[in-house]
Amino acid sequence: MTDLLARCAQLVDIPSVSHHEAEIIELLEGELRGLPWLRVERVGHNLVARTDLGRQHRLALAGHVDTVPPNGNERARVEGDVCWGLGSCDMKSGCAVILELARAVAEPAVDVTYVFYECEEVAPEFNGLSRLFAEHPALLAADAAVLCEPTGARIEAGCQGTLHLEVTLAGERAHSARPWMGRNAIHRLAPVLERCASYEGRRPVLDGCEFREALQVVSVEGGVAGNVVPDRATVNVNHRYAPDRSGEEAAAHLREVLGDAVDEAGGDTVRLTDNADGARPNLTHPLLASLAAGASEPPVAKLGWTDVAFFAARGIPAVNFGPGDPSVAHAAVECVQRSEMETVFTALESLLRTGA
Numbered sequence: 001m002t003d004l005l006a007r008c009a010q011l012v013d014i015p016s017v018s019h020h021e022a023e024i025i026e027l028l029e030g031e032l033r034g035l036p037w038l039r040v041e042r043v044g045h046n047l048v049a050r051t052d053l054g055r056q057h058r059l060a061l062a063g064h065v066d067t068v069p070p071n072g073n074e075r076a077r078v079e080g081d082v083c084w085g086l087g088s089c090d091m092k093s094g095c096a097v098i099l100e101l102a103r104a105v106a107e108p109a110v111d112v113t114y115v116f117y118e119c120e121e122v123a124p125e126f127n128g129l130s131r132l133f134a135e136h137p138a139l140l141a142a143d144a145a146v147l148c149e150p151t152g153a154r155i156e157a158g159c160q161g162t163l164h165l166e167v168t169l170a171g172e173r174a175h176s177a178r179p180w181m182g183r184n185a186i187h188r189l190a191p192v193l194e195r196c197a198s199y200e201g202r203r204p205v206l207d208g209c210e211f212r213e214a215l216q217v218v219s220v221e222g223g224v225a226g227n228v229v230p231d232r233a234t235v236n237v238n239h240r241y242a243p244d245r246s247g248e249e250a251a252a253h254l255r256e257v258l259g260d261a262v263d264e265a266g267g268d269t270v271r272l273t274d275n276a277d278g279a280r281p282n283l284t285h286p287l288l289a290s291l292a293a294g295a296s297e298p299p300v301a302k303l304g305w306t307d308v309a310f311f312a313a314r315g316i317p318a319v320n321f322g323p324g325d326p327s328v329a330h331a332a333v334e335c336v337q338r339s340e341m342e343t344v345f346t347a348l349e350s351l352l353r354t355g356a
Helices: 004-012 022-033 088-104 128-135 189-197 247-261 286-293 308-312 338-354
Strands: 039-043 046-050 058-064 077-079 082-084 111-117 144-147 161-170 214-222 232-241 269-276 318-320 335-337
Touching: 004 077, 004 082, 004 088, 004 338, 022 039, 022 046, 022 088, 022 111, 039 128, 046 128, 058 088, 058 128, 058 338, 082 088, 088 111, 088 335, 088 338, 111 128, 128 308, 144 286, 144 308, 161 189, 161 247, 189 214, 189 232, 189 247, 232 247, 247 269, 286 318, 286 338, 308 318, 335 338
Parallel strands: 058 111, 058 144, 144 318
Antiparallel strands: 039 046, 046 111, 077 082, 082 335, 161 232, 161 269, 214 232
8 A cells, every 4th residue: 555644744745725726736637647547627726537437336535635824834744653734634634545546446346536626724615616516517426425524534424504693683872871871782692692502402313323403602792882882782603503404494493592582673683694504414325335334433423514515415425534633623733643544545445446
């Protein structure tokens, strides 16, 4: 087997902060175009390499090549069986695995689409995978997909949906020495905050994976001056919901939770600022079922939103499965273990060679 840890270190040493992926994409493009069994397409700083063997099923393997800004960890450092450095976990180790699979398996039992894309770590409108689906959907056509996001080499199926509501409560200004002459909008937040703090989310089990819904106030704004009763207070509420609900259903549920704590007829406002549907696990697909059957641990639900949702929105079942502990992603101590890279490589190589 190729030294996957060394390959990861090579990729880490190529700077690729979001919007600056040209150099790493050029390296990957050069290597992929040198493999005669692949047809390679480049769209901006996104690469799609495909086999075309007429197999019954097609599997997409995808990874983003960008990183967050550095934090004193720009260069790779290999110590024993650990590679330290920016992007080592999220997700150049996953990209290294995908690249080596493309090089190692010339005649897979399933057709394979290898995808390397830009701008996952920034606003969704820049996401390379989203751009490919919008502009060149045929390049990403597949029966199932694996996103090699860091999961500690354990299958995390589907993903949660996420939405944000901006709730603004109205009041009336007055001098703080005579507060009875006004209405304090910040004080009116109390029932909103209490309902969010006491929220107990559902825990639906889908394909054997337990999702756990959550509700959190993630920002608060208000206040005019130290001697003024505030006439406006705003909270941003983030709801993570299980993928058996649509975004519309989740937004309606959140309005029910807030209930009469918000008086829109009295001047309060509620604005949905973003809403991204989740992805159901769909572990019944034969390719994903085979991957799960060969894993050392049973799949778990992805408690967070990932780009598997882009595949799910097009009817392509997808899972997250990659090396690296997600708890160290974006941290100065970001790193990846050799054993996790080898575990993911071996599992995916077996799937590609056998198709089952």
